[in-house]
Amino acid sequence: MTGAALRRSLKRKWNGWVALSVTGAVLALLPSLYILLGLFARTTENWQHIQEYMLLDYALQSLLLVLGTVSCTIVVGVSLAWLVAAYDFPLRRFFSFAFVLPLAIPPYIAAYTYGNMLSYTGSIQTFLRNEWGLAPDQRYFDIMSMKGAIFIFTLFLFPYVYLIAKTFMEKQSAAFIENALLLGKNSLHIFWRIVLPLSQAAIAGGASLVAFEVLNDFGVTKHFGIQSFTAAIFKTWFGMYDVDSAIRLAAWLMSLIIGIFVVERLVRRRKKFSSPTNRMTPLRRRKLKGLSKYAVLCFCVAVAALSFFIPVAQLAVWATWTYKEVLNDVFVQLLTNTLLISCISITLLMILAVTVANVIRYSRTSVFSLVMTRLISMGYSIPGAVLSIGVLAVVISLDKELAPLYAWLGFAEGKLVISMSLFMLIFAYIIRFLAVGYNAVEAGFEKTGNRYAEASRLLGMGMTRTFFKVDLPLIKGAVITGFILVFMEIVKELPLTLLLRPYNFETLATKAYQYASDEQIHQASIPSLLIIGVGIVSVYFYHWLGERQAK
Amino acid sequence: MSFFQLENVTFGYDTGSGPVVRDFSLRMEQGEIVGILGSSGCGKSTLLRLIAGLEAPAGGRILIAGKVLVDPRQFVEPEHRGVGMIFQDYALFPHLTVEQNILFGLHRLTKREREQRLGEMLSLVQMEGYGKRYPHELSGGQQQRVAFARALAPRPAILLMDEPFSNLDADLKKKIREDLKQLLRHAHITTILVTHDKEDAETICDRIIRLAR
Numbered sequence: 001m002t003g004a005a006l007r008r009s010l011k012r013k014w015n016g017w018v019a020l021s022v023t024g025a026v027l028a029l030l031p032s033l034y035i036l037l038g039l040f041a042r043t044t045e046n047w048q049h050i051q052e053y054m055l056l057d058y059a060l061q062s063l064l065l066v067l068g069t070v071s072c073t074i075v076v077g078v079s080l081a082w083l084v085a086a087y088d089f090p091l092r093r094f095f096s097f098a099f100v101l102p103l104a105i106p107p108y109i110a111a112y113t114y115g116n117m118l119s120y121t122g123s124i125q126t127f128l129r130n131e132w133g134l135a136p137d138q139r140y141f142d143i144m145s146m147k148g149a150i151f152i153f154t155l156f157l158f159p160y161v162y163l164i165a166k167t168f169m170e171k172q173s174a175a176f177i178e179n180a181l182l183l184g185k186n187s188l189h190i191f192w193r194i195v196l197p198l199s200q201a202a203i204a205g206g207a208s209l210v211a212f213e214v215l216n217d218f219g220v221t222k223h224f225g226i227q228s229f230t231a232a233i234f235k236t237w238f239g240m241y242d243v244d245s246a247i248r249l250a251a252w253l254m255s256l257i258i259g260i261f262v263v264e265r266l267v268r269r270r271k272k273f274s275s276p277t278n279r280m281t282p283l284r285r286r287k288l289k290g291l292s293k294y295a296v297l298c299f300c301v302a303v304a305a306l307s308f309f310i311p312v313a314q315l316a317v318w319a320t321w322t323y324k325e326v327l328n329d330v331f332v333q334l335l336t337n338t339l340l341i342s343c344i345s346i347t348l349l350m351i352l353a354v355t356v357a358n359v360i361r362y363s364r365t366s367v368f369s370l371v372m373t374r375l376i377s378m379g380y381s382i383p384g385a386v387l388s389i390g391v392l393a394v395v396i397s398l399d400k401e402l403a404p405l406y407a408w409l410g411f412a413e414g415k416l417v418i419s420m421s422l423f424m425l426i427f428a429y430i431i432r433f434l435a436v437g438y439n440a441v442e443a444g445f446e447k448t449g450n451r452y453a454e455a456s457r458l459l460g461m462g463m464t465r466t467f468f469k470v471d472l473p474l475i476k477g478a479v480i481t482g483f484i485l486v487f488m489e490i491v492k493e494l495p496l497t498l499l500l501r502p503y504n505f506e507t508l509a510t511k512a513y514q515y516a517s518d519e520q521i522h523q524a525s526i527p528s529l530l531i532i533g534v535g536i537v538s539v540y541f542y543h544w545l546g547e548r549q550a551k
Numbered sequence: 552m553s554f555f556q557l558e559n560v561t562f563g564y565d566t567g568s569g570p571v572v573r574d575f576s577l578r579m580e581q582g583e584i585v586g587i588l589g590s591s592g593c594g595k596s597t598l599l600r601l602i603a604g605l606e607a608p609a610g611g612r613i614l615i616a617g618k619v620l621v622d623p624r625q626f627v628e629p630e631h632r633g634v635g636m637i638f639q640d641y642a643l644f645p646h647l648t649v650e651q652n653i654l655f656g657l658h659r660l661t662k663r664e665r666e667q668r669l670g671e672m673l674s675l676v677q678m679e680g681y682g683k684r685y686p687h688e689l690s691g692g693q694q695q696r697v698a699f700a701r702a703l704a705p706r707p708a709i710l711l712m713d714e715p716f717s718n719l720d721a722d723l724k725k726k727i728r729e730d731l732k733q734l735l736r737h738a739h740i741t742t743i744l745v746t747h748d749k750e751d752a753e754t755i756c757d758r759i760i761r762l763a764r
Binding site: 004007008009011012451452454455456457458459460461462469470473474 | 603604605607623624625626628629630631632634635636638640642644645646655656658659701702705
């Protein structure tokens with residue numbers, strides 16, 4: 001390209017939309033950049049201690065947790081997906097939805113619910129003692145352990161694997177399976193030799209989501225006292241007050257996550273199987289009979305009960321015990337806070353998401369677009385604890401830069417203005433969940449295509465007017481979907497809120513967590529149920545959208 | 552000098568598979584109807600997108616009535632080109648009525664002029680009485696007529712049509728082709744029509760250009 005042509009191209013492409021997108025993407029990159037720079041900073045005295053006594057142990061614990069959870073979720077998720085996709089049995093449609101519901105329950109709520117239920121004074125042991133006079137060995141009930149954490153994570157994260165695998169099996173594999181049947185293979189053989197290898201990429205996608213969620217977790221490991229990597233970061237941060245070392249640990253964790261990302265890509269690279277024809281015949285389900293029917297039914301009932309109905313019922317019972325004490329002015333304040341911060345963050349987030357999506361849609365394959373989408377999605381794969389350190393570091397240094405301004409405005413010396421305000425938390429929410437909102441909007445744009453916008457341009461409307469008159473009405477549904485999905489994420493988000501909120505600012509999630517960690521688990525039930533309620537609405541919405549797309 | 556000129560226009564997509572359009576030149580007089588004929592993938596739709604300003608050429612220039620639309624230094628945005636286009640699937644805005652669709656490009660006129668132009672266009676395409684309908688409530692042929700009215704309403708200097716008959720049933724096509732021919736003659740508008748169907752081009756166009764792959 002010649003100089004003149006380059007200038008022409010820049011002039012043509014540079015406008016307010018692009019400027020806002022680039023600014024947003026750069027801001028989203030800043031905290032991660034800050035953390036990765038931590039790898040090159042000079043080490044402090046603490047670091048040697050951390051390296052010697054903590055790092056390896058904590059890394060191994062985290063690894064064990066991730067590997068254990070990932071393998072268990074694959075077993076549960078894939079088998080359920082296969083049963084629901086390929087067989088017909090009583091209540092199949094109900095289970096098809098019920099297996100998505102666990103996503104509505106954040107693992108930390110599940111962790112303290114199960115933790116209390118299974119404790120010596122919890123409902124199960126009390127029942128056994130009082131009704132049946134049994135005094136079983138406490139070891140059977142020890143959920144506050146590595147095994148317990150894997151159990152919790154598996155029950156509440158398997159839907160990621162289940163959903164992706166089921167969609168793939170229903171849509172893609174019909175032709176292959178029918179062929180295999182015609183070649184005289186039995187179901188088990190088909191599952192192992194055809195379905196599993198074909199679904200490999202889909203399963204890897206779901207499993208990597210599970211891995212990210214486990215590494216992102218803060219509540220479960222904290223409540224169960226597991227020495228995970230995140231716990232190590234907190235110990236250095238709040239126990240030793242050594243932010244530099246905490247950043248360094250965070251940087252290591254981030255490198256690990258980038259590693260998982262790369263591995264997932266490698267697994268998927270040449271395994272993107274899809275049928276060569278566009279004609280997709282849905283899989284014909286086989287009716288189960290006799291013993292196998294009841295076995296499958298039992299399995300499904302057990303999973304659905306453990307992963308949704310039992311904990312929700314238990315929380316509901318606790319809620320009836322405590323509602324008088326919990327529902328008061330403070331609770332109203334809690335609700336207002338949660339709604340306020342969510343609405344501000346989501347509005348800003350969706351504006352940015354829509355802007356970026358509107359810029360990128362015109363040149364999806366260009367390098368610029370690829371870089372932008374990567375930057376936008378990055379926040380979602382960084383654990384909340386890591387991101388919060390990054391945001392905090394960025395904001396504090398910003399406050400330092402602004403110190404002369406504060407002095408001029410007459411604030412006391414050394415006052416931190418931005419880092420003490422809600423701004424920090426909003427900024428963090430936007431970075432963390434930008435990908436969620438963006439993906440929803442992007443799907444909307446992809447469905448509408450560019451031709452309406454192009455027609456509008458040719459009828460004399462500029463990009464901005466086109467957006468408001470044509471694009472926005474057409475992608476309205478997608479924007480609302482994004483809004484709801486981000487709302488669910490923000491309402492249940494724990495580590496970011498806990499670490500970056502201003503002093504005494506409580507939301508539903510932080511209050512539930514606070515009750516639970518103060519051994520007032522029964523009181524935690526009402527905020528928890530509200531969080532789960534929001535989750536159910538979002539999950540239902542998601543499911544409904546998926547069904548509609550399938551048609 | 553001709554009314555409309557393309558000079559040595561070259562274009563390739565970013566993917567690096569070589570240019571789709573190479574050194575293409577064309578001159579047209581005002582009111583002329585030119586058909587561009589070629590098999591799919593020969594770059595004929597790309598040519599229309601270049602003229603409309605939806606893509607930027609790597610080289611060459613495009614002029615209309617002596618005004619430069621694009622050359623290596625300048626690029627006029629599609630909304631300022633005065634080019635009308637009828638898309639292959641018409642791209643009628645699904646959330647707007649027939650009236651609102653036609654009025655869409657008339658935002659620079661006063662209210663009275665707008666109403667007048669709307670009436671003219673509806674009667675030109677014989678769609679009076681359909682103004683309040685939504686696009687999905689119209690047949691394929693009616694949709695095409697609305698698309699035509701919408702593109703023509705702002706009085707573009709040139710009209711581009713991308714495979715205008717590809718979405719119509721075969722038995723309807725013949726009648727609609729005749730109608731379109733009459734409409735174009737009536738409107739006396741410079742037109743480029745892109746098609747893969749020789750018969751389409753021969754019925755409607757004054758001149759036919761064959762694009763080789």
